[in-house]
Amino acid sequence: MHNVILFPPIAANCSNCRWSGFCFAQNLDSVALAEFSRQVIHSGPIRRGNTLFRQGDKLKSLYVIRAGSVRTYLDSEDGCEQSVAFLYPGDLLGFDAVAENRHPTTAVALETTAYCAIPYDRVVALAGKFPGLWHGVIRTAAAQVTAGQNHVLLVGQKSAPARLAKFLLCLSEGFVTRGCSRTEFNLSMSRQEIANYLAVAVETISRLFSDLQRRGVIAVDRRFVQILSLPALQELACDSAQLRTRTA
Amino acid sequence: MHNVILFPPIAANCSNCRWSGFCFAQNLDSVALAEFSRQVIHSGPIRRGNTLFRQGDKLKSLYVIRAGSVRTYLDSEDGCEQSVAFLYPGDLLGFDAVAENRHPTTAVALETTAYCAIPYDRVVALAGKFPGLWHGVIRTAAAQVTAGQNHVLLVGQKSAPARLAKFLLCLSEGFVTRGCSRTEFNLSMSRQEIANYLAVAVETISRLFSDLQRRGVIAVDRRFVQILSLPALQELACDSAQLRTRTA
């Protein structure tokens, strides 16, 4: 334990929060937001490899990333692992635990990460008073369902090059939304973690990065990526689902 | 249009419904349920191939299957298709449209199918009065997120035989929950539709069915399946994720 370097929980101030537009509290008016804010526990930074919650843990809170990034993943009974999502500031975590009152995934920090925790019973209580909060939760939930569908499509129907291209484009899109560069960014995850998320071997990711660089589509230096040709990347992302599994 | 054979919408009676325990209205007391029931539109049977809604359609209602079965699928920009789910009586459909106010998937009947439609604005209005309805929606939503995660795991990390085995076990589980046989059932979907859901070629599904039958694990006659050895099937479902993409 490194208590000495952990900041104590501090009072949240959602009305000033840079990410309030992303948070599931986005629909609340200033009065409601102030009350919401009092329930929020700002949680001090955790370092790479530490978890917010583990698969099987009882649901206590919902979480929103404030800084840093997080990977969620699922372990099956027989010991294989599947990365489910990479999360960035403003993203909601842990909602899926509502179904069984236990977290179906583990959430682990990819880098030093700060987050907010809101006890789920407080969310429910507040949502009773401010229905806008229900809408925020519901819309976020629906978005996560959609994201899962697209993940299956990616892994199920696309070739390895298309998967990586689409992955980079999705990251890019996320950074733009957060006011960062569309074409230059640092990956917060390792090749291994990308490989697992895209369901290919690490070596394949390595080769694909090299290919993309060789073809002038991107420039890569370790975790730093520059997209040199967005159109080329988009073409690659669409191209080649060599599987003919159309049902009609 | 076959209007002549369509039953007119009839008044729903949720309190008598065989599937009320599965429906997202499961938490309502009898008073609330009666009011809920008045908002429900019983929709007459549609035949195989007809859709409840199409990808891109505006969200109007949530749907619950009353009889029959439905497949939802996603088309990507570049024309590849991914089956997302097979739905049976009691299952909720269309919730994912809440995120963007448009259905991200198409829902098509696999056989003659009857369903209930509940206008979404009515759901919201009722949920304001009866918070139990919010919980029903939220829990169902969370379950769908979890289901999506497991689907990615299946497609991303498991070998083709394991995918089919797991698929059969999931179907089996669903039938048990609904009071049907665990070991004998009819598939409502074609080989092609199974193949697409599991992200393999049709021929692979065919071969795997033959293999399973040859090994005495199941007996198949067209769409009728008998599970002869549940343990063997469970072993196959766990076995072999030949991809070593562990991140740790």
Next chain:
DNA sequence: CGAAGTGTTGAACCCCTTCAATAGGCGTGG
């Protein structure tokens, strides 16, 4: 009966994995 759709089976090929070996970064400790 013939045509179309669905399912099955065989053989060849290919994308991606696996195995293996090397290079590069980074923290640790002498």
Next chain:
DNA sequence: CCACGCCTATTGAAGGGGTTCAACACTTCG
């Protein structure tokens, strides 16, 4: 500071699981 070890990443060669292509059986329906 540099040497050492560990971990991540890269690249080559070989192999395999599943796809693709092709032909055939069976059912359904007009």
